[in-house]
Amino acid sequence: VYLDDIHIYGESKQECINNCAFALNKFKEQNLFCKLEKCIFFPEKFEYLGYEISYNSIKPISNKIDKLKPCNTLNEYQSLCGFLNYFKNSIPDYHKHIESISEGLRHPKTEWSEQMNKDLTFFINKINNLTILSPFSAKTDILIISDASEKGIG
Structure with missing residues (x-):
């Protein structure tokens, strides 16, 4: 089995550490291993699926x-x-x-x-000069606008 580009995140550094430990234990249970030299921990930003993702923005590479x-x-x-x-x-x-x-x-x-x-x-x-998205934060208010009605969506 070959897996690539696994991204683990958390709201704090400690949560990231806990989530990494959890994921690595799950890998170990399934006899899956990571090459330590290919792992990057706590990057300021990284590239994924054509985007550069950082703490406060998601924008095209x-x-x-x-x-x-x-x-x-x-x-x-x-x-x-x-x-x-x-x-x-x-x-x-x-x-x-x-x-x-x-x-x-x-x-x-x-x-x-x-x-x-x-x-x-x-x-x-x-x-x-375009910031496409900001990473989701459960700590901010969320506003959902829809044009759905009782009769349909359109």
Whole structure:
């Protein structure tokens, strides 16, 4: 059995230690072991599933953003638009700026224009300065807003 990327957390350092001990005992019961040289304890931040996770933020890994570049092929346009689409709800005026870049999806032979360059720079700046999520804390108030009704959800 091969397992990778196990993240154990707690509200305090002591809770983390207790949770690690619990998990390691469960591993031992099942004859599973961790390589100590691959373990990282109490990191300030770590990368997981394309995100950099720290104590107070969860944001896209910056090297993925740094690789964004002008497109030449339909595949490249699809990849870029797909990546940018992931952030559409977090970027004001997303639709105004995606318009020029998505032209490459409709007309793949479109040459990369100065407007596309401006819009790509806009997206890179917005994503670089975007904190997508904050880690959950049971100590803060939670507000849930829904448009559900007695007749349905919509």
